[in-house]
Amino acid sequence: MTNLLSALPGAAAQGLIWGIMAIGVFITYKVLDIADLTVDGSIATGGATCVMLTLAGMPVWAAMLCALAAGLLAGLVTGLLHTAMGIPALLSGILTQLSLYSINLRILGASNQSINVMKYDLLISLRYITTAICVTAIFVVVIIAILYWFFGTSLGCSIRATGANPNMSRAQGINVNMTKVIGLMLSNGLVALAGALLAQYQGFADVKMGIGSIVIGLAAVIIGDVIFSRIFRNFALKLLSVVLGAVIYYIVLQIVFAFGISSDYLKLLTAVIVAIFLAIPYWKGKYFGKRVRKEDRTNA
Secondary structure (H helix, E strand, O other): OHHHHHHHHHHHHHHHHHHHHHHHHHHHHHHOOOOOOOHHHHHHHHHHHHHHHHHOOOOHHHHHHHHHHHHHHHHHHHHHHHHOOOOOHHHHHHHHHHHHHHHHHHHHOOOEEEOOOOOOOOOOOOOOHHHHHHHHHHHHHHHHHHHHHHOOOHHHHHHHHHHHOHHHHHHOOOOHHHHHHHHHHHHHHHHHHHHHHHHHHHOEEEOOOOOOHHHHHHHHHHHHHHHHOOOOOOHHHHHHHHHHHHHHHHHHHHHHHHOOOOHHHHHHHHHHHHHHHHHHHHHHHHHHHHHHHHHHHHHO
């Protein structure tokens, strides 16, 4: 129990970082209705860009802006593959992700690069958990506020309309291809920003650090939707639910590990957690829905 309590702050810090990444997944998965696998590569691109530029002497805030820009470019490539070349969105993401592996390897110059918080003025580090939680929480609040404003603009509403009904959006004069590209860029920009924060937090960037990221992002989106969908109906609160879903995901993992299960089963546990939360709405509709209908008939 003591080990579990001591691990919870670290789980919260990681959950907040991955929550930013999950917001990016939310934009493609929920808003645009696109399954984008670019994120497995763009999160590593953000981490690699931030670390290498910081090591080169650039201020960390500037390095993070460059990481954000790198993510935007990754999303642009996926968007153009999908809209300009007619490649399905899923395959477009896979192609970009595959390309980013080589690009990330080129950026890092090796399979991984470390960065020491004692030598460089990093924003967050796992050595200072409380500071990491506070700084990342500020990032979350600012990002949610900006996105809430943006998706209330005409362009943001066009992106949401494209995801809801592309044919109707096209009939209303919305440039559907443009909104898809912008949505993919915005998503991967946030994912790369999360990668920059993650690299600082863990003290290194690795070319493989993004493998399985899409599953974690989807887990956060699904957990947040299952738990908070009836409570959080405002768009900003839906974004917050995604972040809370990521925090809950990491807390659940820490609870599982507290029972002595090896971290070698991390990917398996992730799959199990996602499967359970995906099944909950189905179980509720199939079993509890029938019970409610039977009670209504009895009362009638």
